[in-house]
Amino acid sequence: MKRKVTKAIFPVAGLGTRFLPATKSIPKEIMTLVDRPLIQYAIDEARAAGIREFIFVTSRGKSALEDYFDQAPELENSLRKKGKDDLLAALKTTNMESGAIAYIRQHKALGLGHAVWCARRLLSNEPFAVILPDDVIAAETPCLQQMVEAYEELGGNMVAAMEVPDDKTHAYGILDVKEDMGSVVSVNAMVEKPEAGTAPSNLAVIGRYILRPDVMGHLNRIKTGAGGEIQLTDAIAREIEDGDNVYGFRFRGQRFDCGSKAGFLQATVAFGLAREDLRDEFTEYLTDVISARTAAQ
Known part of the structure; x- marks a missing residue:
């Protein structure tokens, strides 16, 4: 029997240098998209997928991120006295129950794989999700919820994937497709940021993952890869070698790269x-x- 996915890791330790000077004083994840910060979109998506425990991998200077999810009794009382029930309801969506959220420090910027590995002690022998808040996905059914529903049928490891132009494949982890089953593909291999003209497909991995606990063991043993960092892609590739159990999921929705100014x-x-x-x-x-x-x- 497959265990339900109830924990999610949010790697938010990056410095957000592409958004300087704004990110000199505020975390990039707090920057607002219309009237909600990026991190709120990620949290709402996780909640819709049944996530109950939220693990943030942070770094120095991210205290505003922690404050955002804390209670604000003075503000809540003020809104209540003024009868601003709609604003009060919106504010309550930002509150997290005691014990539902945990913060882990990534002291060195050693890549996404290392950030995920930092959360290892908060996970037991269970599957977990990884959500990158930079990737904001507009979808009728939230992306991670779509993935959880597919995972409940297939198990294994699952990565969100989308088609990208051939001249953009060098900027992504790319899937080498074994069998195309429509919304789901089985995977022969994953290549992190292939050189121009060498990509095995144009199906790119984006910032949503459901992973087996074995991935943490692979991260324990992996040395630095592309860019001198510990790549999550490399750990998932080991899962393909060991169990042939990695799937790409073509989600229904539109992804925005809010890690770039144009995408934002x-x-x-x-x-x-x-x-x-x-x-x-x-x-x-x-x-x-x-x-x-x-x-x-």
């Missing part, structure tokens, strides 16, 4: 237009901007 702006437009309270005014503004640019040309 694209996500802001998409999520803004999806909001009923903002759509009309925002659409009018964007239409005016495009019309003005067209006239100027």
Whole structure:
């Protein structure tokens, strides 16, 4: 019987240098997409998938991230007295129950695999999810929930995957597909950031994973890989060698790379237009901007 996935690791130790100077004083994960920080989108997705324990792998300077999930009694009392029930309800979604969230420090920036490995002592012999908050996914059914449903049928290890242009494959971990079964593919191998022209497919891994506990054992033994870092991709590749039990999952939805400025702006437009309270005014503004640019040309 497969164990349910109830724990998730959130690697949030990065410095966010692409967003300097904003990230000089605030963690990148607190930057807001419309009116919610990136980390809130990740937490909401995890909750929808049945995650009950949240493990944050952080670094120095991330105290604002911890404060965000703490209680704010003075603010809550103020909103309650003023009858602002809608804002009070929104605020409560940011609160975490005592013991539901844990923080682990990654003292050296040694890659995603190392960040996941840092959380090993908070996991017993059970499957776990990994969510990268930079990847924000707009979907009718949250991405991780889709993956959990597929995992309950297949087991093994599962990575979220999407098609990327051939000239972009060098920026991703790429799947070497063994069998294409539609929404799910079985995997022969994974290649981390292949050189141009060498990618085995254009099916790229993005920031959602469901992993067996054996992956932690592989991370224990792995030396540095691409970029001088300990790559999670390499540990998953060992699972393919040992058990032939790795699957790529083509999720239904649109992924935004909010680790880049262009991706963050694209996500802001998409999520803004999806909001009923903002759509009309925002659409009018964007239409005016495009019309003005067209006239100027």
